[in-house]
Amino acid sequence: MHSIEYIYTWLFREYGPQGWWPLINHNGSNPTKTGIIKGYHPGVYSFPHNDDERFEICIGAILTQNTTWVNVEKAIENLNKRERVNPVSIANLDIDILKESTRPARYFNQKAQKIKIFTDFYLKLNGKTPKSEELLDIGGIGPETADCMLLYGFNTTSFVVDAYSKRMLINLGLITESATYQEVKRLFEENIPRDLIMYQEYHALIVEHAKRYYQKQPYGENDPLKTLMDSNT
């Protein structure tokens, strides 16, 4: 078994199903997770159930750029108090109200603009699944945000790479600092089965694991997974 698949097996056995992507309108929760309020649905893979939920995932993907999820939840809750979070109401929502509501999620000027632009794009989709390149061309949506939308919102088996993934793989000796987004993405995709649920769980599991061992420097200092992998070769 390749190390990439071994890591997944270990993480899943350690932390279990993660219930991503969290939806704040969903009353599920997982108190074992770090710093979580609500919205996770561990072991349930039927999401999104409708177009509004899909849209909420996409908006959340934009809001969580370089930001903690608890702050994103606050932003979405703020929005939810004023408007039902769906494409039409957000498209018609005053930009200043949007900024005021999403303030806790950082960079609110930029993100409010991004959300407006994305919402117009979303409405034009008419239920279709966008290509990755289309998402990247909108502006304000980079590779990770696009992959999050595709993987969790549109159920497309496109692996999500983030800063944590790189940090962990560097520490485990599987890549170097110079590895690009696409290179890391390919490393994952070429070494695990092309399975939607596994893609979804794997990225979520990395975040959960990294929150514990890869937040403060020196990164991955007492990562039990590294100790295990070092002793096994």
Added chain:
DNA sequence: AACCAGGACGTGA
């Protein structure tokens, strides 16, 4: 009180 979150983009060399 520094440090940094589930990034993206513009700039100048």
Added chain:
DNA sequence: TCACGTCATGGT
């Protein structure tokens, strides 16, 4: 290409 600055809240 790439290293670096900007964006600009809130928890630990």
